[in-house]
Amino acid sequence: MTLCESAGCRRDREDKSRTDPRPAADGLRVCWVCRDRLGEYLASLPGLAADCEQAMIRATGLHDKVSGTSEPGLPLNLAAGDARAQLLAVLAEWAGMVADERGIRPPGAWGLCEMPHGFIGPANRVYRYRSDAVATAGYLRRHLDWLCAHPAAGDLCAEVGDLVHIADKAAYPDPPRRRLLGPCVVVGCGGLITANVYLDRPERSAVVCDVEPEAHRWGRDRWHELKPARTAVAA
Ligand SMILES: [Zn+2]
Ligand SMILES: [Zn+2]
Numbered sequence: 229m230t231l232c233e234s235a236g237c238r239r240d241r242e243d244k245s246r247t248d249p250r251p252a253a254d255g256l257r258v259c260w261v262c263r264d265r266l267g268e269y270l271a272s273l274p275g276l277a278a279d280c281e282q283a284m285i286r287a288t289g290l291h292d293k294v295s296g297t298s299e300p301g302l303p304l305n306l307a308a309g310d311a312r313a314q315l316l317a318v319l320a321e322w323a324g325m326v327a328d329e330r331g332i333r334p335p336g337a338w339g340l341c342e343m344p345h346g347f348i349g350p351a352n353r354v355y356r357y358r359s360d361a362v363a364t365a366g367y368l369r370r371h372l373d374w375l376c377a378h379p380a381a382g383d384l385c386a387e388v389g390d391l392v393h394i395a396d397k398a399a400y401p402d403p404p405r406r407r408l409l410g411p412c413v414v415v416g417c418g419g420l421i422t423a424n425v426y427l428d429r430p431e432r433s434a435v436v437c438d439v440e441p442e443a444h445r446w447g448r449d450r451w452h453e454l455k456p457a458r459t460a461v462a463a
Contacts (some may be wrong), residue, residue, distance in 0.1 A: 232259035233382030236389045256373070257381035263372065266385050269392045270369045273315060274361040276392065279399040280312035311398040315391055319364040322384060326371050329378075335359050335367035402428050412437040413454055414444050421454070 230252040231237075237249035237259060250259035258266075283305045327334035336359025368375065375384055404424040412419040419439030426432045435454055437444030446454060 230257075232262055233257045234259075234262040234385035234389075235382060236265075236386055237262050253376075256376040257379065258376050258385055262385045263376045266376070266388055267369055267372050269388045270365045270372070272392065273319065273365045273388075276395045276399060277312050277315050277361040280308040280315070280395055283308035283399045283401070284312075305398065305401065307398040307401070308395075311391075311395040315395055316361055316364075318387060318391055319361060319368065320359060322375070323359070323364045323367050325380075326368065326375065330371070330374070335363040400426070400428050402426070404433070409435065409454065412439065412444055414440070417444060419444065 232249040232252050234249070250261060252258055253260045253263060256263060286305070323335050326332070375381060378384070404426045407423045407425070409421045409423055411417075412421050414437070417437060417439055419437040421435050421437050421444070423435045424433060430448065433448050435446040435451060
């Protein structure tokens with residue numbers, strides 16, 4: 229039995245004591261979980277790159293000090309800028325590999341760079357390949373199964389996973405504000421529920437039970453269901 233080659237596969241989310249990678253999918257070097265996760269990551273990358281760009285700008289205006297991630301005194305979220313640049317570079321590198329090895333066109337298009345001052349010579353010397361995150365990530369997704377069968381599949385999964393986490397942290401450097409609300413509202417649970425509020429990403433905010441974090445979880449649209457618990461705490 230061939231095992232999944234993605235380094236990330238060794239960390240089982242459901243059972244932390246399990247360290248074995250899952251079996252690789254038929255014809256692939258990685259398992260279905262890692263393959264699907266890679267597809268999801270690639271789908272989220274253009275948005276994440278845009279979020280990093282936003283975070284750089286946000287740092288110049290709304291926050292007088294960028295928390296932790298950039299050098300003191302510089303009103304720019306440099307970590308977000310670096311993460312974005314790294315994202316785009318790595319995407320382009322993998323897309324280049326697909327194009328080379330499959331003998332197909334890379335994503336994007338060739339375009340003429342601005343002529344350097346005083347440049348004399350054939351124009352093709354100043355042609356440069358231009359592509360954006362949307363085109364490149366879409367291209368990689370179209371070749372997802374080919375990539376997952378490639379000897380470098382494990383590296384790709386691990387690299388993209390790491391990049392997503394770094395970029396996510398850089399784009400949203402503020403940790404959530406936590407507040408203990410009281411006993412879980414599910415009858416017979418006995419756990420405690422805590423509100424995790426993300427100021428920079430409200431859609432992620434949730435109230436979570438410490439005993440059943442997956443099942444007893446309320447997104448912002450369901451917080452009205454928790455009123456009894458709040459009253460209980462106040463009383
Ligand atoms: Zn796997
Ligand atoms: Zn509970």
